[in-house]
Amino acid sequence: MEAPMSEKRPLILITNDDGIEAKGVHELVKMIEDLGDIVVVAPDSPRSGQSSALSVGIPLRLTLVEHHGNISFYRTNGTPVDCVKLSINQLFDRRPDLLLSGINHGSNSGVSIVYSGTMGAALEGCIIGIPSIGFSLGSHDPNADFSHCREIVRESCRKVLENGLPRSVCLNINIPAIPHLKGIRVCRQAQGYWTEEYDHRIDPHGKDYYWLTGHFMNLEPENEETDEWALAHGYISIVPCTCDQTAYPEIPVIQELFATK
């Protein structure tokens, strides 16, 4: 199986975690279709909250859905990371020049990057050496208006195609769901956590079950260095993210802890 490509034009791989039917990925394609040859490889249904999960116990399928001009759409039965790994292995005879994930329906700011399938795919690109960007819009509406995302999407793609990204780094770009944006802030992930709240119900057979709910608890809402602050104040947030989870400043602390019996 081969995707169309040309030595002269950038090869751009696109995936998402909302699935191939989601509006966000189709809007993303339309925004950048003139920038290169586009291959979309997306899950066959929503995979929100899939993080960097991959399929180890089930075989994967890869199906060409549509091909017109310089754009191909494939679907898989896998996770966003599966989409990246499988397409890199099966579809291309060269590395894509750029990997895009999204545009996600819903923000992936703060600690949400840890759970996000959108960012799982971007981190996967980063691990295997492809400049990668995850895009998320701050609205879960399936029919959300993505039009105001166009400028930052095109600007970031052009800049990253031209300059690349530092090794082991990808970009997490969140866009507020408001028409008039104040600008861009390059920032860090806000500290916080999702409250563990479950909606506890009893099924018709008298057994307990639990639906995940909850909300994000921002531990530093006033801190202007954070992505949450930027988004709450009408800015696009860009967080450079790393796939190296080593807590470097703490290495001496832990060495000291284990130096004594």
Next chain:
Amino acid sequence: MEAPMSEKRPLILITNDDGIEAKGVHELVKMIEDLGDIVVVAPDSPRSGQSSALSVGIPLRLTLVEHHGNISFYRTNGTPVDCVKLSINQLFDRRPDLLLSGINHGSNSGVSIVYSGTMGAALEGCIIGIPSIGFSLGSHDPNADFSHCREIVRESCRKVLENGLPRSVCLNINIPAIPHLKGIRVCRQAQGYWTEEYDHRIDPHGKDYYWLTGHFMNLEPENEETDEWALAHGYISIVPCTCDQTAYPEIPVIQELFATK
């Protein structure tokens, strides 16, 4: 639903990604059962490669399997992260003093932390402020010998119960599957990636399918600072890991990139 607990003894939450039947989690319980009240909440079947995935589209079940003395076993139909979130919300009236994940059948060194359900659970503990440790043995054998893990498991649990861990940091402890260990090395995650290799087959109906295979490509096998080096040379590796994925040193680089049109 309530788990047994006492104000006087540490409360220790244990989960894993190999499922509640796996030998590794039962061996872990035996190694530390005198250190506190133990509540095991584990998936009902293997969840390897689940990373920090959580269940957003299916309701969760939580079932008491066994309770004797100071030890309770629960199973869920969720991921390792679901086990942590759901049990924190439903089982306890106080925060556990320690979260342990494992002992995994198979190593989780280098970039494998990104995909590991074992470490997904440990990172979840870390996000919500519980001192957390993931343990992995370098053998996938379901009947692996875990006896030589006992010393490092008890030492690390005692030290972390006594001293806690720095904020937003958990420990990724890998133990080689060899009887005579040389010692402990506190180190960083080795740079590398898993090769994308898929075993491509044709099903009885003539359609393609793909099994994930591949091996880890270590980009710095001679570097003594890395966990891969430690494990290859007979040492236990301890990597302090953070749930903050911001690439701090690159913030100015990306600010510069977006400062110019």
